[in-house]
Amino acid sequence: MKLLVTGAAGKVGQAFLPAFLSAQRFSGWDVVALCNNRTIDAGERVHVVRGSMSDESVIAEALEGVTHVVHLAAVKETPGQAIDVALKGLYLMLERFRVAPDARQFLLLSGDCVVGHIFQDYSAPITEAAPRRSYPGSYALTKVLEEVMLEQYAIQYGLSVTTLRAPWIMEKDDFRYALRLDDTQFGGPAWETLLNEVTLERVRHGGYYPLLKDANGGFLKRNFVHVDDLVEAILLSLDNPQAFGELFHIAMNEPVDYGALGPVLGRSERLEGLEIETPFHSNWLDNTKARKVLGWNPSVDLEELVERAWKYRRGEGDPRIVWYPG
Template sequence: MKILITGTTGKVGKAFLPAFLEKPQFSSAEVVALCHNRRIEAGERVEVVTGSLADPQAVASAMDGVTHVLHMAAVKESPDLVIDVAIKGMFLLLEEARQSATLKQFILIGGDCSVGHIFKDYPAPITENSPRKAYSGCYALTKVIEEVMVEQYQIQYGLNGTVLRAPWIMEKDDFKHALSFGPDQFGGPIWSDLMSTGKAARLGHGGFVPLMRDSTGASLKRNFVHVDDLVAALLAALDNPHAKQELFNIAMDEPVDYASVAEYLLRTRGMEIVEIPTPFHSNWLDNTKARQALGWRPQVDFEGMIERAWSYERKPNDPRTIWYPG
């Protein structure tokens, strides 16, 4: 096995690579990491190719002799980069894949922005057959296009593609910062869009936990997955015949209920609950198909995610660096 990984320096890539290298069934596998702005260190079984996904020669060089592709590289809300990196890069990878004499599987990490996560309403749990409804912005649009491109290469050329659609991915102390009202907040929503700037600033001093309400007034329910569970799903899908030409939702068994989170933090940390009305929608990303077909089970529930985030202690060589806002 020779696997090409894009996005190796990202949150999922940094967690996946050591887990992959340590798995006994992949002990003889080689890794090619296509890196651009950030690099990893090459190793005994890890080759680093420097270049942009938008460069045909760099992609062709990285794909030489590859048997598997794990495509995770992405751009967020960067209209100046989105066509070259997300669309052209995906096209170049797929073109090399379909013409390759060695390729066995192409895995894409997608996102629940392709189904609008909290911005679009669904009357029932979101399955792999639910319609794609991206929210506004170029990032969500690219996630839809990427899924469709893999799907069409499967139809047109018989590509053995697998798409793992993940919601908001948490690691380390991410969840703690996702709930913060302070300047250390990770991701969204922007609190000043939902309340006065003065109130947001007062809450930013700490000790408060948001209990967001959805458009119906019920507590908001949003989908998350811990990076360890996503890595486990990737390892389960790799070289798995049940993953051939399939799309899987990879999320917690249930969406995270902000009321349950608030009540847990009130009980365990004495944090004060702040109710916040929002225009958002509660959605449920149904992971039944992945659990049944891949034999995968998420291990981190919302309580586990809270405990991991609140107990995480950063070392001097582990600064909190946010490459993307969410």
Template structure:
């Protein structure tokens, strides 16, 4: 068996590699990575250089491959969105369907394809909920990827699977998500607060308690990278994943009120309430639990503890590879 991976140098890829290599299930498999701007130096990884937008490079990377794990993505980068998110996906699927050795295609999708906090759902978001991208090129490309994968399955009968993940957390990510000083991701505080207010909250090490459009505390879906990796390992070469879409998220959405209460109690941090126009949604992971036997191990308490007690080593700088 030979696995081709895109996005191996990213957050998920960096956590996937050691777990994949340690798993007895994949003993005897070989691993190839298609890399463009960033390269991984590992004895167990064969590197093919090239862009996803280059059909010849993609077809060369697919040579003798049995399984594909497609994780490469760009965020709000309009100049790259078509090349990576659409043309890249098309090239991979074309090479896969014409291959004599290809057996399974696994896509890592995102809950931006269902609008996460931007669109209101009156019931839990399941795999049959409508695709509803929020504004921006990233969400649009993730919707197109899901649709393209489904249509290739219908058109050509390929064995395809999509794991739809919400915001992926690792290390101290959550701490920076909630920071007024060096924020990671969104929503951007300047959309709701003045610069003076942001500076005051930063100096106080305050914790934001976001309110949704109804005034209730905002509930948003997250998944720890280790739990997403475990889902990937379960889905690879698994007949139960054939032709399926799975939501891969924490069992319960993260409630900003619960986060604020825990950090106030454990760290004595002040809480700042912020009204937003966003919607509380629940990404239902029942199907992944039932069909794959997957269980997320990181709950809210552990997610917070890991983020607040994580200490970065000198050779582990905080890097954000993409805008947005």
């Protein structure tokens, strides 16, 4: 067996590769890592192919003899790259992979942007049967088109495909910085769109965490997943016939309830909640199918997410990285 991993130098790729290489089940597999301009600490089992996914010759080299693909490469709010990476690159891979004599499985990492995460309102937990309802922006659009393209290659050519939909992926101290109210904040929302200047200046120096309210006035519930749990789901899906032709939601068992942060952060970090009204909707990405079919169960709950994020300390060679803008 031979695995191609795209986006191998990204957040998920850097966590997935060592986990895959250390898994006994995959000990005899060869690995190809495709990346463009980042460094990969590959090791002797991994052959690195460098170049753009929009280059047909690069794709041909990367897919030589490959039986399985884990497609992690993505661009976020960078419209200038969206067509080349998300659409042309995926198309080139699928066109070559569908005629490969040993092709066995193509696994795509997608996101809950496809169903709108906190931008669309749902009256019940969001299952894999929910229609795609993305929010505005190039990233959500490309993920919708990627999922549809993969489905059509399964329908038209009988290709064995698997799609994993993940919400906001956390690693290291990400969650701590996602709750910062100053310029070091990781991700969104942009606080200046929700808070006036006086309030923002008062709280930006520490001591507070954002106690977000949803459009109905309740505490916001938003979906997250730790990268370690996502990696485990990928490993369980890989070369698993029960995953062929399937879509799975890979999220924490329950969304993070911002109202439940108070007891955790107040007790452990002595932070005070700052109530912030938002136009966002509380949603629940249902992971029942992944737990039942794959036997997957996330190990990181809210308390563990907080504990890991606040205990993590970065060394000089471990800077915070913004993997993509947006």
